[in-house]
Amino acid sequence: MHNVTIAGAKNRSNAVVGYNWWKKNRKGLLLVLLSGLLYATHVKAQDTGLLKMLDDSMAVNQQSRYVTGTFKGTHIINLHSVETPAQGVLLFMIMHRFGKINDGGYQLFGLDNATMRMGFDYGITGRLTAGIGRSTFEKTYDGYLKFKLLRQAESAGKMPVSVTAFGGLAYTTLKYAGKEYLNATYRTSYTLQLLLARKLTRDLSLQLAPTWLHYNLVPAIADKNDVFALGIGGRMKITRRVSVNLEYNYLPVNPASSFKVYQSFSAGFDIETGGHVFQLHVTNSQGMVEPLFIGRTTGNWGKGDIYFGFNISRSFNIAQKKH
Numbered sequence: 001m002h003n004v005t006i007a008g009a010k011n012r013s014n015a016v017v018g019y020n021w022w023k024k025n026r027k028g029l030l031l032v033l034l035s036g037l038l039y040a041t042h043v044k045a046q047d048t049g050l051l052k053m054l055d056d057s058m059a060v061n062q063q064s065r066y067v068t069g070t071f072k073g074t075h076i077i078n079l080h081s082v083e084t085p086a087q088g089v090l091l092f093m094i095m096h097r098f099g100k101i102n103d104g105g106y107q108l109f110g111l112d113n114a115t116m117r118m119g120f121d122y123g124i125t126g127r128l129t130a131g132i133g134r135s136t137f138e139k140t141y142d143g144y145l146k147f148k149l150l151r152q153a154e155s156a157g158k159m160p161v162s163v164t165a166f167g168g169l170a171y172t173t174l175k176y177a178g179k180e181y182l183n184a185t186y187r188t189s190y191t192l193q194l195l196l197a198r199k200l201t202r203d204l205s206l207q208l209a210p211t212w213l214h215y216n217l218v219p220a221i222a223d224k225n226d227v228f229a230l231g232i233g234g235r236m237k238i239t240r241r242v243s244v245n246l247e248y249n250y251l252p253v254n255p256a257s258s259f260k261v262y263q264s265f266s267a268g269f270d271i272e273t274g275g276h277v278f279q280l281h282v283t284n285s286q287g288m289v290e291p292l293f294i295g296r297t298t299g300n301w302g303k304g305d306i307y308f309g310f311n312i313s314r315s316f317n318i319a320q321k322k323h
Contacts, residue, residue, distance in 0.1 A: 067152040070162055070199045071207070073277045073313055074121055074129075074146075076233035077247045077266040078285055078293045079209060082164040082197040084146050085123035088319025093119050093133075095288045095311045102304030110308060117288040122318070131168075135288055142289045144168030144191075152198060166193040170289045186217040189291040193231070203237035211249075213295050220258035227295045228253035241272040245281070249294045256295065264297040279311040 071081035074091065085091045099113030107113060119133025119142075127148040134141050150163040168191045176182055190213070197207035209231030218225055233247040249264040268281020284299030285292070286307055299305030 065154045067154055067162070067199045070152070070197050070205045071235050072243065072270050072272055073279065073311070075279075075311060076207065076235065076245050077268055077279065077281050077283065077311070078264065078288060079207075079231045079233050079247050079249065080146065080164075080166055080193065080195060081207060081233070082148070082162045082195045084127065084129040084148055084164065085121050085315060087123045087126045088317060089123045090316045090318045091121040091123075091313055092316070093117075093121065093311060093313040095119070095135075095309070097137075097283070097286055097288065097307045097309035099307070100299065100304065101282075101306045101308065115286060115288075133289070135292075137287050137292065139173040140170050140287075140289060140292065141173065142168060142170045161196055161198045164195040164197075166195060167191065168290060170291050182217070188216050190214045191290040191294075193290070203243075205235045207231075207233040209233070209249075211290065211294060213291055215291065215295070218258075219256065223256045223258050224254035226254060227251065227256075229294050231294070235270070243270045244268075245270055245279070249297075251295065260298065261295065262297050262300055264293050265301060277311075277313050281310070282306050282308050 071083050074081055074083050074085070074093070075095075095117040097115050099107055099110030101109050103110050103113070115135065115137040117133050117135040117137075119131060121129050121131040123129055129146040130144075131146070132141075132143045145167050147165045148162070149165055150159055150161065152162045153159045170189050170191070171184065172187045192212045193209050195207060195209050197205060199205045211229040211231055213227040213229065215223075215225050215227070229249055229251045231247070231249045233245070235243050235245050237243045245266075245268050247264075247266045251261065251263060255261045262284060264283065264285040266281050266283035266285065268279055268283075271278040271280070283293075284301050284305055284307065285297045286299065287293040287296060299307065
């Protein structure tokens with residue numbers, strides 16, 4: 001009992017001492033607590049302000065960002081893509097097609113024969129491109145202009161697609177025995193296309209290409225000078241530098257009737273290696289300019305009229321950027 005009384009007395013004594021200490025120092029403690037609350041509120045306000053500024057900055061940047069890399073090259077396979085070289089960039093491109101696979105072992109399944117096209121694209125501005133080329137197939141020269149009308153934006157509610165206008169002409173110089181009347185007028189054909197593409201995801205891009213072709217000379221009276229087609233192309237990335245490409249050109253209006261014309265279908269891979277884009281593919285089209293592969297494809301996939309080929313491009317910075 002005596003020990004309990006002593007313990008209780010000690011507790012009461014400690015409580016009295018604690019109360020007296022609190023009574024003596026309460027103003028200082030309250031001041032410290034209030035200062036801490038004010039400091040925490042100030043820091044929180046600063047953090048909120050910084051976050052808001054960051055959000056606003058991201059919103060501004062998002063408004064000005066455009067989708068890039070819809071396709072890796074200026075061509076999907078044969079068909080032009082919405083892409084154009086940057087301003088002051090010269091793009092050199094070689095398009096190569098071997099012979100038909102069904103030529104058999106004697107022709108090494110087409111590898112003994114080949115046609116090719118060499119061309120240059122130059123970025124006059126970031127949106128306007130001029131291009132020229134020459135093909136061994138029918139000894140054809142071609143020239144064109146491409147202009148980016150619209151660019152797909154990253155932010156929601158902005159431009160959903162990229163649109164590029166394409167206009168070109170092709171001039172064949174192959175000599176035809178007994179047909180000296182085939183002057184430049186008859187040997188020229190024209191192409192107008194509207195290339196509409198959307199990068200649906202980080203890996204998948206699709207393109208539509210409504211096309212008008214005009215031939216100054218057609219093989220027979222029954223054939224029409226004006227042909228309308230719809231090109232469809234797509235790209236699917238499978239690794240960081242490799243993608244699968246498909247392309248189909250449908251001829252619903254005025255295909256040639258004096259000879260059998262097939263729809264152009266091509267499939268292949270894109271391989272990006274630094275400044276080069278290397279494309280490997282198979283196609284039933286031997287020609288590599290629009291009037292030839294869209295309106296004059298005679299290869300039949302079902303019979304093995306398949307051409308193995310490749311495109312390779314290299315870009316060069318010609319004009320120095322202004323600082």
